[in-house]
Amino acid sequence: MSLFSRFFKPAQAEVLPPMEALFEERGLPLDLPELEPFKADFEHLHADERVRWADAVAELHRRQWPFPPAWIDAQFEVILEVVPTWRAEREQRFYRPAFDGLSKRVRVKNEVMPEAWLALWDVSANDVMDRALDHLEANSKHKPFVRMASGVYASAFGDGLDAARLLLPDLWCNLFPGQNTFVAAPCENRLLVAPQVLLPKLVEAIGQCLSAPTGPRVQAVILQYVNQKLLPANLQDPHPIAQPQRDLRQNDLMEAYRAQEEDLDAALGQPTPLSLLRTNQGRSLSMALWVEGSPVLLPECDTIGFVAKSGQPLGVYFRQTLPRIPELKGTPVDIWGPRRQRYEGFPTREQLNRLESFASPEQMAQIFKGNNASAPQAPRPTAPSFAQSTSAMLGNSSPVPAHLRGQSLGMQNAEQES
Numbered sequence: 001m002s003l004f005s006r007f008f009k010p011a012q013a014e015v016l017p018p019m020e021a022l023f024e025e026r027g028l029p030l031d032l033p034e035l036e037p038f039k040a041d042f043e044h045l046h047a048d049e050r051v052r053w054a055d056a057v058a059e060l061h062r063r064q065w066p067f068p069p070a071w072i073d074a075q076f077e078v079i080l081e082v083v084p085t086w087r088a089e090r091e092q093r094f095y096r097p098a099f100d101g102l103s104k105r106v107r108v109k110n111e112v113m114p115e116a117w118l119a120l121w122d123v124s125a126n127d128v129m130d131r132a133l134d135h136l137e138a139n140s141k142h143k144p145f146v147r148m149a150s151g152v153y154a155s156a157f158g159d160g161l162d163a164a165r166l167l168l169p170d171l172w173c174n175l176f177p178g179q180n181t182f183v184a185a186p187c188e189n190r191l192l193v194a195p196q197v198l199l200p201k202l203v204e205a206i207g208q209c210l211s212a213p214t215g216p217r218v219q220a221v222i223l224q225y226v227n228q229k230l231l232p233a234n235l236q237d238p239h240p241i242a243q244p245q246r247d248l249r250q251n252d253l254m255e256a257y258r259a260q261e262e263d264l265d266a267a268l269g270q271p272t273p274l275s276l277l278r279t280n281q282g283r284s285l286s287m288a289l290w291v292e293g294s295p296v297l298l299p300e301c302d303t304i305g306f307v308a309k310s311g312q313p314l315g316v317y318f319r320q321t322l323p324r325i326p327e328l329k330g331t332p333v334d335i336w337g338p339r340r341q342r343y344e345g346f347p348t349r350e351q352l353n354r355l356e357s358f359a360s361p362e363q364m365a366q367i368f369k370g371n372n373a374s375a376p377q378a379p380r381p382t383a384p385s386f387a388q389s390t391s392a393m394l395g396n397s398s399p400v401p402a403h404l405r406g407q408s409l410g411m412q413n414a415e416q417e418s
Contacts (some may be wrong), residue, residue: 022054034067038120039342056116065114071121077108082163086337097181099233106132137168150201155191162191163218173225174297182233189215199241220248224241243282250286257299260297260337268344269295292346297333299340302359313364317355324354
């Protein structure tokens, strides 16, 4: 018997940490009134589940987020929403990626579900999301899309979750049988659907929705339904909607950067203003304005306009060539959303000459003059169209994308005529 007892030892009883000890470790009071409906469930949890449960309570208490309704009630109220991924990252509630630049979250009535709720409910994220998708589908039945005068179809669900119907392609993928289907969700309460022949009208509808929004912005970029998948529409030149699609993508990015500025630590430096420039070739390029005098937080962009401390424009250069100045080393900024780099110092004239020029100081001054800007720190979001000036042909080794090589702002037509 002694030999076999070595191999068949009885399982030791699991040590279950009491609630009092777990709360004391986390500095939590035991008399949280919102916790009463969940305390009975605590007694049935294993040791690791109790730790996860206590961590969830601590997170809700620390963030001052509400405790959930009981799962027996909440299971009938959960529903999915779709939001920009940068917004999901910013608000730090539970989310999962859905499409390029978009994520899905769970709502219970008017409250977005924190991940901590899952521990208190003792249910898995997949179970909750499946149930939320079922409810979204049930709420979408017998509510057809409305055909606008342009021929574009618009959603009419009336619950503020229209963008979430991107997750239900069966609702809209057959509106134009035999044709490529394109969709956009510029606002939470608007989903637009169009065939390829109506893409110009779809762009107009997106612009109208963004110019007079009736709900929070989601994403302007056009999506295409291909092989049962929803992807950003791959519209390349010379497609007439190629440039509008680039404009929409850049405006989505600028919207994220504008929101991000509100959460940046002022002690790190100044966020560089971001604007759009348009050439006479119809291309829009993003430009960050780097003003000498303090550390800057530089976003991802096409070009950088440098301004001396005196306010003198020093020229616009392609951002991809910035590594040619190794003396200026950027450090990543730890923040949600699109990336930024923090730079100290300011390039000298010699260092700027190493970069690939997009506009000379004189041409940059014309940008400010054309914008009627009172100060170079505040250009308008979109600059006027500029004529192309002569520029040296770039070699194949250039780090600048091929479709941007050789482009320059030049002088405004009005200025040349005068």
